[in-house]
Structure formats: C-alpha cells, structure tokens
Amino acid sequence: MSEHRNADYGRLIVQGADRPGIVNSVSGVLAEQGANIVSLDQYSSDPSGGRFFQRTVFHLEGLAARIDALRAALDAKLGEELGLDFRLVEAKRRKRAAIFVSKADHCLLDLLWRQRRDEIAMTVSMVVSNHPDLGDQVRQFDIPFFYVPVEKGNKTPAEKEQVNLVKGNVDLVILARYMQILSGDFLEEVGVPVINIHHSFLPAFIGAGPYQRAKERGVKLVGATAHYVTEDLDEGPIIEQDVIRVTHADTVAELQRKGADVERLVLSRAVAWHCEDRVIRDGNSTVVF
Incomplete structure (x- = not known):
C-alpha cells in the first residue's frame, strides 16, 4: 500500500500493558472523529499481563486540519484513561x-x-x-x-x-x-x-x-x-x-x-x-x- 502518497492517510502506533478493550477503544475514537480504518495489525506478548502493540492505518478527509483534534481525543482515551503510549503521524510526511x-x-x-x-x-x-x-x-x-x-x-x-x-x-x-x-x-x-x-x-x-x-x-x-x-x-x-x-x-x-x-x-x-x-x-x- 502506498500510504505515503495519500494526503489523508494517517498511522496510529499504540503500545503498552495489554488489557481488554484496547482495540475497541482505538476503533471507537477513530470512528467518532470520522476516520475509516484501512488496515490494522496487532500483537500481544501474553494475553494475561503481557505487552500490547498495534499499528493502524486510517483515512480521514482533511487529516492535516483535523489531526490535532484527533490527537487530543486519543490522548484522553488511550493516554489518560488506559495508560498507553501512542504515536500519530501523517503518512505523507516522509x-x-x-x-x-x-x-x-x-x-x-x-x-x-x-x-x-x-x-x-x-x-x-x-x-x-x-x-x-x-x-x-x-x-x-x-x-x-x-x-x-x-x-x-x-x-x-x-x-x-x-x-x-x-x-x-x-x-x-x-x-x-x-x-x-x-x-x-x-x-x-x-x-x-x-x-x-x-x-x-x-x-x-x-x-x-x-x-x-x-x-x-x-x-x-x-x-x-x-x-x-x-x-x-x-x-x-x-x-x-x-x-x-x-x-x-x-x-x-x-x-x-x-x-x-x-x-x-x-x-x-x-x-x-x-x-x-x-x-x-x-x-x-x-x-x-
């Protein structure tokens, strides 16, 4: 996939302690902000007390203008509520x-x-x-x-x-x-x-x-x-x-x-x-x- 050639594609990288509901939380925030998930990969080192990793590619019309609002929503849900680390990037930024x-x-x-x-x-x-x-x-x-x-x-x-x-x-x-x-x-x-x-x-x-x-x-x-x-x-x-x-x-x-x-x-x-x-x-x- 040539993600970097599309101005409205973004990547969300999430990692932290595994727990139920992470994928649902990520998908929920993206959906609330109007983003459509294009691909999603995840891995847990152990479902009980392990580490969780996820890479999500999404499309959001007008991403450059809306990325700050999306980052704030992710920080509230993933960072403050779930204690996860995340990175949000525009795919077009080489x-x-x-x-x-x-x-x-x-x-x-x-x-x-x-x-x-x-x-x-x-x-x-x-x-x-x-x-x-x-x-x-x-x-x-x-x-x-x-x-x-x-x-x-x-x-x-x-x-x-x-x-x-x-x-x-x-x-x-x-x-x-x-x-x-x-x-x-x-x-x-x-x-x-x-x-x-x-x-x-x-x-x-x-x-x-x-x-x-x-x-x-x-x-x-x-x-x-x-x-x-x-x-x-x-x-x-x-x-x-x-x-x-x-x-x-x-x-x-x-x-x-x-x-x-x-x-x-x-x-x-x-x-x-x-x-x-x-x-x-x-x-x-x-x-x-």
Whole structure:
C-alpha cells in the first residue's frame, strides 16, 4: 500500500500493558472523529499481563486540519484513561534521513536509488562520510555531501561537527557501512533513531577480515543484520536479518559480493519499515508489522 502518497492517510502506533478493550477503544475514537480504518495489525506478548502493540492505518478527509483534534481525543482515551503510549503521524510526511558512509558504496547507492524510485518513503537530506571518495556519486543524486574526517584516537571533534549537521534536520540516521563506532554522547545528542547494517558472522568473526576467516572455516551461510544502534556495540534491537547459501567453491571475493547483496536488501527493508512506522521498539527487541 502506498500510504505515503495519500494526503489523508494517517498511522496510529499504540503500545503498552495489554488489557481488554484496547482495540475497541482505538476503533471507537477513530470512528467518532470520522476516520475509516484501512488496515490494522496487532500483537500481544501474553494475553494475561503481557505487552500490547498495534499499528493502524486510517483515512480521514482533511487529516492535516483535523489531526490535532484527533490527537487530543486519543490522548484522553488511550493516554489518560488506559495508560498507553501512542504515536500519530501523517503518512505523507516522509522521514528525513542522513546517511553516514565510509568507502563502500553498495548500501549507500542502493538507498539513494530506491529513494529516487519512490520505493522508500524518506527524503535523504544529506550524506556524511569520513572519506571523500563517494562525493561525486552522491552529488549525481542532487544530495549534499559532507566530508567529516575522523582523527584516529580523537573522534570528538568529528562527532561534534556531525551533530551540528544533523541535529534538528533529520528524523533518522542510517549507517550504510560507516566504519566508525558512534559514542554514547553522539547518540544522546543527535536524538533520533540510528540504524546500522553489518554482516551476520558476529560474534564468531569479529573485527577485520571476516570473509577471509569465514572462508577458512568453510561457512555455508552468508547473512546480514540491520538493527538500531545503542551504546552496546552491535547489540541493539534487531529489525531485519537474511541469509543466502554459499559453498566451498566460493572465493573470498565471491563471499564478499554475495554478502554485499544481502546487506543491501536487509538495510533497505529495515529502513523502509522504519519509515512506514512498522517497527515498534520494546526494550532490546522489536515488533515489526
């Protein structure tokens, strides 16, 4: 469904302690405000004392002018009466994203191409890199490219410059093979979700040269993991994963190429789902509708 192409479509994301009557309450408020539910997905971790999650897509004529009244009605019913958390968004409002990249271009160019083809409901506001190599390719998409070198052993000045670039200007940061570890201070300062992509050999082949070591061990699967970034390296809530089979006949270069293919697909799916408000974080886990 191309929700983001319709000005009168909205999304309502609800989560909290499960209890009887939540779906009825959500539907009732929407109906009272004149909204028509287009799709509804829900999940309860346990019907007795569990957590409740719901994503509802609805149509409401003149949504932009009526969204404040709808939000107030939802807050009274869901927030004050039922103690639930909710997010209400206009589907037409695309997420503004900054893409961080180093030298590898496969994930970056895939995201830019999908944005151009309107396959992902986002607007790439800028690309930030610690290397100048990909500047010309990015500019072909009419997107600003910022080269912010990172001094070895002292990344604080670079992170301050990066924060100044993105804070208040984007809703999402995407690490498209950005080969730097972000500090906790950066994550707190930037104030928006950060999505990362990496191969799924972790933790077996951590560090440099994972494909060479995977080849030496005779791996049979190559995969990728997209997740939200937290202060704990590569341990944030997982959004999407995938694998493909490989054989003993594949060279290291072939393993890397197949791994890059998986990384592109996994990252693009994770970003698309986030931009469509399909991913609900629950502690260090996620519910994806």
